[in-house]
Amino acid sequence: MKKKSSHRIEAEVIVRPSDRSQNIRQPIRAASVEQFDPPKGAVETVANKLRKLGFEVMAEGSGSISIAGPKALFERFFKLDSGASPGSEALDVPDEMKDQVEGIYVQSPPTYFQH
Amino acid sequence: MATIKSKKKKVSTKAKPSAAKKSQKQTVTMAGKPSKGAIPPPARVSMEILLCPSESSLSPISAAERISFSNVGKFRPAKAKQDQAATRLTELGFRIVATSPYSLSVEGPPALFTKTFGTDLEVRSIDRVQSARPMREKAFFAPAEGASWEPPAELKDLVERAYIQPPAIYFESAIPPKVNYFHLNVPADIAMLTRASQVHQTGITGKGVRVAMIDSGFFNHKYYQSHGFKATVMLGPGAINVKRDDNGHGSAEAANVFATAPGVTFTMIKQGDNSTAAFKAAVALKPDIITCSWGFDLVDPASSNRQHLAAVPGTLKALELEVAHAVASGICVVFSAGNGHVSFPGMHPEAISVGGVFVDQNQDMVASDYASAFDSKPFPGRHVPDVCGLVGMQPEAIYIMLPLQPGCEIDKQLASGKPFPDGDQTTKADGWSAISGTSAAAPQLAGICALLKQKRPSITPLEIKQTLIASARDCTQGQANDASNEGTALRATSGIDGATGHGLVDAAGAVQLA
Numbered sequence: 167m168k169k170k171s172s173h174r175i176e177a178e179v180i181v182r183p184s185d186r187s188q189n190i191r192q193p194i195r196a197a198s199v200e201q202f203d204p205p206k207g208a209v210e211t212v213a214n215k216l217r218k219l220g221f222e223v224m225a226e227g228s229g230s231i232s233i234a235g236p237k238a239l240f241e242r243f244f245k246l247d248s249g250a251s252p253g254s255e256a257l258d259v260p261d262e263m264k265d266q267v268e269g270i271y272v273q274s275p276p277t278y279f280q281h
Numbered sequence: 282m283a284t285i286k287s288k289k290k291k292v293s294t295k296a297k298p299s300a301a302k303k304s305q306k307q308t309v310t311m312a313g314k315p316s317k318g319a320i321p322p323p324a325r326v327s328m329e330i331l332l333c334p335s336e337s338s339l340s341p342i343s344a345a346e347r348i349s350f351s352n353v354g355k356f357r358p359a360k361a362k363q364d365q366a367a368t369r370l371t372e373l374g375f376r377i378v379a380t381s382p383y384s385l386s387v388e389g390p391p392a393l394f395t396k397t398f399g400t401d402l403e404v405r406s407i408d409r410v411q412s413a414r415p416m417r418e419k420a421f422f423a424p425a426e427g428a429s430w431e432p433p434a435e436l437k438d439l440v441e442r443a444y445i446q447p448p449a450i451y452f453e454s455a456i457p458p459k460v461n462y463f464h465l466n467v468p469a470d471i472a473m474l475t476r477a478s479q480v481h482q483t484g485i486t487g488k489g490v491r492v493a494m495i496d497s498g499f500f501n502h503k504y505y506q507s508h509g510f511k512a513t514v515m516l517g518p519g520a521i522n523v524k525r526d527d528n529g530h531g532s533a534e535a536a537n538v539f540a541t542a543p544g545v546t547f548t549m550i551k552q553g554d555n556s557t558a559a560f561k562a563a564v565a566l567k568p569d570i571i572t573c574s575w576g577f578d579l580v581d582p583a584s585s586n587r588q589h590l591a592a593v594p595g596t597l598k599a600l601e602l603e604v605a606h607a608v609a610s611g612i613c614v615v616f617s618a619g620n621g622h623v624s625f626p627g628m629h630p631e632a633i634s635v636g637g638v639f640v641d642q643n644q645d646m647v648a649s650d651y652a653s654a655f656d657s658k659p660f661p662g663r664h665v666p667d668v669c670g671l672v673g674m675q676p677e678a679i680y681i682m683l684p685l686q687p688g689c690e691i692d693k694q695l696a697s698g699k700p701f702p703d704g705d706q707t708t709k710a711d712g713w714s715a716i717s718g719t720s721a722a723a724p725q726l727a728g729i730c731a732l733l734k735q736k737r738p739s740i741t742p743l744e745i746k747q748t749l750i751a752s753a754r755d756c757t758q759g760q761a762n763d764a765s766n767e768g769t770a771l772r773a774t775s776g777i778d779g780a781t782g783h784g785l786v787d788a789a790g791a792v793q794l795a
Contacts, residue, residue: 176519176555176558178598178600179599180598191595191598193593193659193660194598194601194602194605195605195631196605196606196608196609196742197609199602200609224519225518225557225558225562225565226561227560227602227603227606229599229603229606230557230599232518232555232558232561232599234519256595271595271596271598272596273554273555273557273596274554274577274596275554276552276556276576276577277576277622278496278497278530278574278720279575279619279620279622279624279718279720279723280530280533280691280716280717280718280721
């Protein structure tokens with residue numbers, strides 16, 4: 167697998183569901199996943215905002231956006247602690263995005279299950 | 282004056298006496314000016330020195346006799362000549378790296394070579410695998426077109442030829458290497474033991490069914506070419522170099538899909554560092570089936586007994602959303618249960634979670650002690666696995682001989698020289714490794730899902746899972762990997778059990794039920 171650059175961060179941005187009462191922390195099942203869907207067009211809107219801020223939008227999903235960018239950009243907009251190792255904790259959602267973004271999470275590569 | 286020209290087939294590079302005849306000229310294949318991405322040339326040139334024959338010996342260059350095991354002794358120069366040559370080359374600044382009765386292996390800076398032998402060098406490059414999908418090309422030094430060969434006086438009576446050695450080219454074989462322990466080969470053994478071959482004989486091979494695999498990439502190994510198995514490879518977000526699979530995992534595990542469903546339309550999505558982004562890319566293709574032989578280990582790293590996390594962490598909630606959405610949209614999603622891991626998304630209730638059963642040479646079944654089995658805490662009531670594919674046993678699950686990119690990470694890992702079961706007895710760049718884990722089991726099941734989909738195109742992901750469960754073969758012996766269950770291994774028993782869920786998949790039984 168490609169070596170992770172220490173200067174480039176990849177993250178998932180979860181867009182807020184239409185139904186604000188839905189708690190994204192509960193188990194998400196196929197039968198009820200639509201309850202977590204954001205308002206129509208919200209994913210695109212948030213993706214465009216992130217692009218304008220300088221992030222690379224890698225993929226857009228049903229309720230999330232995959233982004234990437236230099237570590238400095240993440241430190242500036244999401245208060246990523248420059249000394250922290252990325253991977254486990256949520257980043258700070260800027261005030262101007264709090265209405266549309268549920269959470270932003272740095273991603274780590276998976277484990278292959280061969281041996 | 283010697284010239285080195287490009288031609289097909291042979292790869293050999295040497296500086297030659299200026300008096301050499303045209304018919305003795307050597308050829309270089311697939312070599313040319315290096316492209317931007319080539320591995321740069323080494324700081325030192327490696328060369329093989331052939332010594333001038335003694336009065337009683339023959340020249341390997343000009344003798345009429347061909348070299349064979351019965352006459353090789355005739356080509357042996359005098360020992361004193363070899364010692365003299367080694368001493369003089371050392372005095373000139375070269376390093377002797379190996380000696381044999383017939384030649385000297387020598388290293389030195391390119392400039393020293395040029396100064397000593399009067400031969401100008403240039404940088405060339407070579408594709409290191411002669412197959413449809415080359416490895417990264419590698420640059421090396423070679424005599425320039427028309428370069429001269431003028432060894433110094435002190436070497437003239439000692440050195441007959443000095444041949445600069447180009448990088449090795451890996452010739453992976455379509456045929457797996459022979460090893461002396463029990464193992465399975467693809468596609469036949471996997472097709473037989475999963476009972477998929479019985480289905481293939483009825484004309485159901487997965488034809489027309491689209492399977493997407495998210496993994497480390499796909500190297501178009503001669504094994505695939507020879508079998509006529511075709512893969513489309515696309516780069517997932519953040520991934521690079523569509524032709525290479527430096528890890529080797531995806532190239533190997535894809536063979537399990539083709540073993541159980543040789544007729545599928547197969548796409549490999551090579552993932553970067555963000556699996557969720559790759560999953561979205563796979564969903565965008567609208568495949569019938571997505572198979573994933575990877576995951577994340579949901580344990581508390583601070584706990585001494587690998588305590589399970591109670592909830593899916595925030596970093597993986599986006600992936601959880603996308604998996605649920607994929608299944609809701611009609612895509613059958615298959616995940617490995619893990620190899621002692623508390624795997625997510627392998628524990629997602631809508632995924633088909635695939636564990637491991639080991640089948641020995643007597644076709645006796647035992648739960649793989651390498652594969653995971655546990656009850657999910659984030660999804661109460663969810664047991665992992667649902668059903669099982671073929672997986673080896675601890676310590677390394679060396680079980681299925683699979684093709685991969687020669688010299689890739691996995692190719693090297695198990696070719697340690699250790700005997701089975703700690704090593705796989707393959708070599709580090711032969712393009713084959715005997716591996717398994719639930720990484721192998723998931724794509725075996727994905728292929729069988731494709732058979733069901735071809736049999737009944739309207740079948741839903743839930744119906745596929747129910748059909749696999751209803752038709753699985755009961756495995757009553759053995760236990761799963763204790764690392765996946767807080768130190769207590771779940772056992773296989775009669776009926777549904779903790780170690781294997783509903784048992785080993787039965788493709789023929791499942792297709793009959795579908």
